Amino acid sequence: MNWGHIRALVLRYTFLYTRSVPRVAEMFFWPVMDLLVWGFITVYLQKLEHQPPALVTFLLGSMIFWDILYRAQQAVTISFLEDIWARNLLNLFVSPIRVSEFIVATYIVGFVKILVTVGILAGLALWFYHWNLFQMGLPLIPLFASLLLMGWAVGMITTALIMRWGQSAEALAWGIPFLIQPICAVFYPLSVLPKWIQPISRAIPATYVFEGMRQVLRGEGLSTHEMMWAFGLNVVYLIGAGLFFNYMFEVARDKGLLAKLGTQ
Amino acid sequence: MAEILVEVQNLRKEFAGTVAVADVSFTVPRGEIVGVLGANGAGKTTTIQILLGLIKPSGGKVTIFGKDLERHRIEILQRSNFSSAYTGLPSNLKVWENLLIFAMIYGVRDHRQKIDALLEMFEITHLRTKITGNLSSGESTRVNLCKSLLNDPELLMLDEPTASLDPDIADKVRKLLRRIQSERQITMVYTSHNMRDVEEVCDRVLFMHKGRIIAEGTPQEVKDKFKQTSLEDVFISVARGGDVLAGGGEEAR
Ligand SMILES: Nc1ncnc2c1ncn2[C@@H]1O[C@H](COP(=O)(O)OP(=O)(O)O)[C@@H](O)[C@H]1O
Ligand SMILES: [Mg+2]
Numbered sequence: 001m002n003w004g005h006i007r008a009l010v011l012r013y014t015f016l017y018t019r020s021v022p023r024v025a026e027m028f029f030w031p032v033m034d035l036l037v038w039g040f041i042t043v044y045l046q047k048l049e050h051q052p053p054a055l056v057t058f059l060l061g062s063m064i065f066w067d068i069l070y071r072a073q074q075a076v077t078i079s080f081l082e083d084i085w086a087r088n089l090l091n092l093f094v095s096p097i098r099v100s101e102f103i104v105a106t107y108i109v110g111f112v113k114i115l116v117t118v119g120i121l122a123g124l125a126l127w128f129y130h131w132n133l134f135q136m137g138l139p140l141i142p143l144f145a146s147l148l149l150m151g152w153a154v155g156m157i158t159t160a161l162i163m164r165w166g167q168s169a170e171a172l173a174w175g176i177p178f179l180i181q182p183i184c185a186v187f188y189p190l191s192v193l194p195k196w197i198q199p200i201s202r203a204i205p206a207t208y209v210f211e212g213m214r215q216v217l218r219g220e221g222l223s224t225h226e227m228m229w230a231f232g233l234n235v236v237y238l239i240g241a242g243l244f245f246n247y248m249f250e251v252a253r254d255k256g257l258l259a260k261l262g263t264q
Numbered sequence: 265m266a267e268i269l270v271e272v273q274n275l276r277k278e279f280a281g282t283v284a285v286a287d288v289s290f291t292v293p294r295g296e297i298v299g300v301l302g303a304n305g306a307g308k309t310t311t312i313q314i315l316l317g318l319i320k321p322s323g324g325k326v327t328i329f330g331k332d333l334e335r336h337r338i339e340i341l342q343r344s345n346f347s348s349a350y351t352g353l354p355s356n357l358k359v360w361e362n363l364l365i366f367a368m369i370y371g372v373r374d375h376r377q378k379i380d381a382l383l384e385m386f387e388i389t390h391l392r393t394k395i396t397g398n399l400s401s402g403e404s405t406r407v408n409l410c411k412s413l414l415n416d417p418e419l420l421m422l423d424e425p426t427a428s429l430d431p432d433i434a435d436k437v438r439k440l441l442r443r444i445q446s447e448r449q450i451t452m453v454y455t456s457h458n459m460r461d462v463e464e465v466c467d468r469v470l471f472m473h474k475g476r477i478i479a480e481g482t483p484q485e486v487k488d489k490f491k492q493t494s495l496e497d498v499f500i501s502v503a504r505g506g507d508v509l510a511g512g513g514e515e516a517r
Contacts, residue, residue, distance in 0.1 A: 008368035012354065015365075019356050087352035091411065094316045094421075095369050096342040253320040256279055259313050 001104070005097045009105035016082060017113070031067050031117050032124065038063040039129045060131045061213050062187045064121050065147060068114055069206055070177050072151020073158065075110025076103070077173040080159045084167065084261050093258055099249055103242075107152055114148065136213070139222035143209050146227070149234040150205045154180070156241040160248035166261060185210045205233040266293035268330075269419055269451045270315065275324035277310050284310040286475035288324070294418070297445055297452040299466030301459075301495070303503045306472040308455035312423050315453065316346055328419065342370070344419040347412035349405055349427035355397025359388075359407055362396055363414065370415035382410040386440065401428040405437065413444070420452045426461055438464050459496040469495070473502055 017023045042059050083089045092102065122133040134140065158176050162169045183197055184206040193201060201207045208230035212222050252258050270292040277285040285307045292298050300308045313319045315326060317337040326333040328340045353362040360379060367375035383389045386406040391399065399407065405428060412420060425441075426434040442465055444450055456462055462469055463483045471479040471486055479486045483495055490498045 004371055005369055008365050011368065012357070012361075012365045015357050015361050016354055082354070086354040087350070088354055090318070090346070090348070090351045091353065091366070093318055094341060094344075094346040095366065096338045097369060098338060250320070253318065256277075256284075256310065256313065256319045258318045259309070 002096075002098070002101060005101045006105045006108070009097070009102065010108050013079060013105070013109040017109070027113055027117050028120060031071075031121050034063055034067065035060070035121055035124055036128075039125065039131075042129065042131075057131060058214050058217050059187060060125050060129060061133065061136075061217060062210060064118065064125065064133060065143070065210060065213055066181070066186050067121065068118060068144060068147040069151045069154075071114045071117055072110050072148045073155040073177050074151075074173070075113050076106045076152055076155025077158045077162065079106040079109060080162065081170065081173065084162075089261055090259060099246070103156065103245070106155070110152065110155070111148065118144075136216045139212070139216045142222065142227050142231075143212055143216075146205055146209045146230040146234060149231075149238060150209075153234065153237040153241040156238075156245050160241075160245040163245075163252050163257065163261065164248045166257070180204060180206065183207075189214065202229075203233065205230040205237065208233075266295060268292070269294045269328065270453065271325075271327040272311075272315075273325045273327075275311065275314060275326065276322045277307075277314060277319065278322045283475050285314070285321075288472075288475070288477055290470055290477060290480065292451055292453060294451050295445070295449040296468060297441070297454060297466045299462040299469045300453065300455040300472060301457070301462050301469050301499070302472035303457060303499070307475040308457075308472055309423055311472070312421050312453060312455050315421060316344075317341065342415070343417060344421065345370075345412040345415060345417035346421045346423070347405075347408045347425055348423035349401075349408075349425060349429075350423065351408065352404065353396050353407065353411065355395070357396055358393050359383075359396055359399070360392045362407070363410060366411050367414050372414055375414075378414060379410070382413055385444075386410055387436075402430060402433040405429055405433070409437070409440075413450075416448070418451060420450050422452060422454045424456055424458075425454070426456070426458060434458075434461075441465055457499075459494065459499060463495055471498070471502070478502065 038059050042057060083092060125131045125133060136143070154176060158173050161172050183193065183201045184204045185193065185201060186206075190198060190201055190207060190211055208226045212226055212230075216222050252261075268291050272291070273289050275285055275288040277283075288307070288311060290298075300311060302308050310319060314321050315328070315333070317333060317340070329343060331340060333340060363379045363382075364375060367378060372378050380389070383392055386409060388403060388406050388410070391403055391407065396404065396407065405425065409425065412422075422441075426437055429437060438461060441452065445452060454461070454466060466483065468481065469479070469483055469486050470477045479489050479498075481489070487493065487495060487498060490501060492498045492501060
């Protein structure tokens with residue numbers, strides 16, 4: 001691992017993302033729109049005569065947490081796409097950058113982008129809806145970290161698919177997270193899901209995070225056992241995603257796809 | 265005899281049925297500019313991309329700086345560089361920012377001075393603070409060339425570097441490459457389907473046809489071999505005559 005390479009790449013993304021209005025707006029626009037929708041749904045539900053349990057306020061937490069996962073995945077994949085769009089991929093692949101360094105740089109950039117987005121969402125949620133993300137206290141850290149790790153793993157897998165199947169696979173970049181969304185108990189508890197789906201859900205680290213978030217908001221504290229599961233699974237997924245990426249990279253080298261991606 | 269910088273032995277590359285490179289062997293001594301010439305589809309790009317580690321060969325062996333490419337790829341890339349008319353740099357960065365990033369990637373020490381010197385050499389100092397995406401193709405080709413010289417490469421690989429240039433700029437770029445080579449002894453592997461490029465810039469030509477080298481030597485030797493007066497005529501007759509002329513090449517041997 002050469003930190004000079006990683007520093008250079010991170011600097012490049014800093015130039016890239018701070019220079020362009022659409023890219024900066026991307027960091028805010030969709031998350032803020034989501035926050036408004038879910039926030040007002042929450043307000044509406046609370047005004048109903050037969051008040052649903054306080055649980056409803058969890059919707060905002062779910063939305064923000066989902067966004068962390070989604071953005072973590074996106075950041076990795078979009079960083080790669082940026083270089084395809086710029087026809088810059090070849091320049092990077094013929095430089096002494098290792099693939100692992102490239103990936104770590106996208107992780108770092110993703111992390112920073114998410115901190116900014118979450119910061120803004122948390123601020124707006126507090127201001128508009130008097131909902132404080134930080135009421136969760138310290139458990140917020142492991143929950144956040146689990147989502148980030150899972151987002152990275154999924155991001156690496158989508159990137160590998162794009163490397164293999166080219167820009168026609170670009171839709172995957174946006175679509176794949178939504179494949180997971182219904183089964184990882186984002187907006188509703190795991191128990192709502194049909195019995196036969198639950199084991200699949202339990203194989204997804206994010207499920208434990210969303211369940212954990214609701215526990216914490218109910219004041220029950222975070223279950224260490226569940227968090228261990230989330231982290232354990234994340235380690236497995238990250239290693240798996242890394243191997244998959246490496247494999248796809250070799251396939252791409254064999255089929256001469258790197259050059260095509262970089263020049264078309 | 266000069267040190268051999270690149271050694272290619274029985275290189276072969278098939279893509280799902282298509283043979284892009286059939287059986288290619290050649291060496292490049294230090295300081296030489298070798299032109300890889302041939303019609304579209306002859307296998308030039310595939311060959312150069314194998315040398316860059318972008319494509320894994322189906323067979324054969326590539327040794328650069330005396331090291332096996334498959335095993336020492338990063339080390340070799342640190343001492344090489346590449347430029348092509350078909351690659352770009354992130355378009356919303358300024359020219360100097362893009363160059364700075366690559367200077368950092370290659371670990372260039374005095375990057376400021378280095379960048380300024382290269383911009384001056386290519387007569388594009390005025391583009392320093394321009395947004396890369398707004399450059400004309402001639403300008404961005406020269407910025408790409410600046411990028412490719414940042415690390416003072418010992419080996420420079422160029423894939424059709426003049427492809428998108430108007431004749432005036434193409435001429436300037438050729439002269440510059442010649443000058444760089446004579447001043448710095450950079451070894452270059454240069455692909456092109458442009459005869460002018462090759463006659464003017466290259467010390468030696470590898471003439472590729474259907475994945476094979478069918479003639480090799482100085483531009484003059486290649487012309488003699490095919491009994492033509494210009495490389496352009498050689499090119500046309502090979503392209504049209506195909507294998508027949510490859511046979512003609514045998515005769516002249
Ligand atoms: N990634 C690839 N997949 C399949 N076929 C390829 C690929 N790259 C090149 N080819 C084929 O290999 C042959 C040589 O291509 P190339 O090396 O690009 O030629 P040149 O650069 O001399 O024009 C062509 O027939 C081309 O279609
Ligand atoms: Mg080509």
